[in-house]
Amino acid sequence: MKSTKWLFGVALIALGFTSCKDEKEAQAEKAVDSYVVYVDSVEKVAIEDAQKNWEGIDAVYQLRMSEAEANLANLKDSIKARERIIASRDRYEVIRTKMVVVAAPVVVDSKQQLRNALFGEGKIGDDMNFDWVNAGNIHGVYQTFIHTAEDNKDSYSREDWDEIKLMYEALDSRKNTVEKEGLSKEDNREIAGLKFKFAPMLKVNRMGAKSEEMKEAKE
Template identity: 40%
Template sequence: MKTILKTFTTLTVLLSIISCQNPQEKKTEELANNYVKFVDSVANIDQEQAIENWDAIQKMNENKTAELNIEVDKLEDKTQLNAKIDSATIKYEKCQLRLMELKSKYDSENKAITMRKALFGNDYVADDLTFTWVNKNNILSVYEKFTTTVTQNKDSYSRQEWDQLKMLYEALDNRKNTVEKQGLTAADNNKIATLKFKFGPMFMVNRMGAKSEENSEAKE
């Protein structure tokens, strides 16, 4: 009997607390709870999916927090709700930082692949720069594609990109040393030598120009 009375008393207290909440408090608490659930869903979503849809997620977060802040400002006692909202906000910001770091990494990798495909054509294979797909029959066309693309875009490359271009070119040269032993014709070899003679000065002049521009921008 005492247990029943104790339980009844507890329920009565809880019901009285709930009944004391005015409509504004109920509305704001519901919004806060929904925001917490939203943040939890963002934290648990697949990372690649989150990165792909980040603009939409960020927009949704802005809308939810804006609406929530308007309603919280209408309350007299904001302490408990602010603590709940602040905790969710910190969790969201940590998640955002982690995803942005991954996005920057993915963007950099995708940019590198896009540049290499532009330089070497659709036949390019990401094989750790061993260029095993290059042989005596296609190596001249690979050099021609590379040199033509660099010539067309030489004014748009940054200093870091010129360094990447040099690394790629040297890796292709290493492959040529192997291909020469596999029957590369003298005619193709001479044409490649002409292309290499063209690339060398172009690399030096344009890399220096890109570095000079970066230094000027840094001073400004």
């Protein structure tokens, strides 16, 4: 009789363990499914809408991911579950990258804005590389540079004129190289005319901007 009760007790304990284990596994599967479904839902949200609520979206994501990873040990097929988690995580990183690209405006400093205006968008960067200027386009480059400077001379600061002088000298240096690479006499003559008018204007306006800055500093 005692032996029967003992076996019955062991059976109840084993059943309890099995029930507990099944419950934990069910919770684990739910946690992983919840994580995967959440990433699926985020993918379907328009970028503009997601951007407005990104902090909340990401906070929920971090919670779902933590729960899913914490429950892996309770799954029989934890390898397959981990693969699902990794796949969803990779998809979410793609979404996050899109959010960062949308959220981060391109900031162009004043010097680069000036270079873009005088030479064209992105033609000249911090490296001051003029290799793209050749015998075929140098006349046009001088025209754009000088006419733009003339048209905007009243709006330039002393720092702007310093930068213009620096770029003008760099362009002249490039011209010395281009002359040896087949610059036509006609283009050379036209460039000389542009430079003849621009050089004194550069000097006067640069000095004027500097004097104005000193006057304002004293006041």
